[in-house]
Amino acid sequence: MEAYLPIAYLNDFIFCPRSIYFHQLYGRVEQRLYQCTDQTKGKAAHKAVDAGTYSTSKHVFQGMEVYSDTYRIGGKIDVFDSKKGELVERKKKIKVIYDGYIHQIYAQYHCLTEMGYTVQSLKFHSMDDNKNYPVKKPEDDPKRQLAFEQLLADMRTFDMSASFSANANKCKHCIYHNLCDASLC
Numbered sequence: 690m691e692a693y694l695p696i697a698y699l700n701d702f703i704f705c706p707r708s709i710y711f712h713q714l715y716g717r718v719e720q721r722l723y724q725c726t727d728q729t730k731g732k733a734a735h736k737a738v739d740a741g742t743y744s745t746s747k748h749v750f751q752g753m754e755v756y757s758d759t760y761r762i763g764g765k766i767d768v769f770d771s772k773k774g775e776l777v778e779r780k781k782k783i784k785v786i787y788d789g790y791i792h793q794i795y796a797q798y799h800c801l802t803e804m805g806y807t808v809q810s811l812k813f814h815s816m817d818d819n820k821n822y823p824v825k826k827p828e829d830d831p832k833r834q835l836a837f838e839q840l841l842a843d844m845r846t847f848d849m850s851a852s853f854s855a856n857a858n859k860c861k862h863c864i865y866h867n868l869c870d871a872s873l874c
């Protein structure tokens with residue numbers, strides 16, 4: 690049976706396909722050993738959600754496990770308000786809405802929908818400056834939906850042994866640069 694792709698890998702894969710390998714390899718290691726400051730801060734911002742302390746309302750699901758058989762993906766949502774039908778992905782501070790963010794919230798959307806929930810709207814919430822960024826639903830943005838499907842296909846066919854050109858700027862910001870033999874920094 691084909692393995693499910695963790696939703697958390699989608700953004701990593703866009704950043705650099707090779708980073709998935711290190712993510713898998715070091716995923717169980719104490720994260721403090723290799724996590725950089727920004728990522729640690731981001732994790733802390735998510736802590737309330739992961740611990741289920743963001744809201745006590747029964748209609749607000751936090752850090753819930755979701756999955757989709759159609760796309761063979763699984764992971765956790767951030768916050769879903771089932772009364773409003775609103776799916777929210779919170780980030781510490783959003784400066785740019787990266788494609789990877791959109792793909793991750795699409796993945797959450799598809800999982801929730803397949804599990805029988807009605808999702809009316811999607812948005813990102815930037816916690817530091819309290820800004821919201823609405824996102825069109827996949828059915829209202831066919832181009833992005835196609836890109837999402839292509840990303841999953843690319844992830845499933847990526848060959849770690851194939852020739853690879855690293856991006857020095859990405860390597861500079863990569864938490865795995867000390868471990869990666871393709872690193873340019």
Ligand code: SF4
Pocket residue numbers: 704705706707708855856859860861863864865866867869870871872873
């Ligand atoms: S060090 Fe560079 S090539 Fe290696 S995983 Fe990171 S971004 Fe990719």
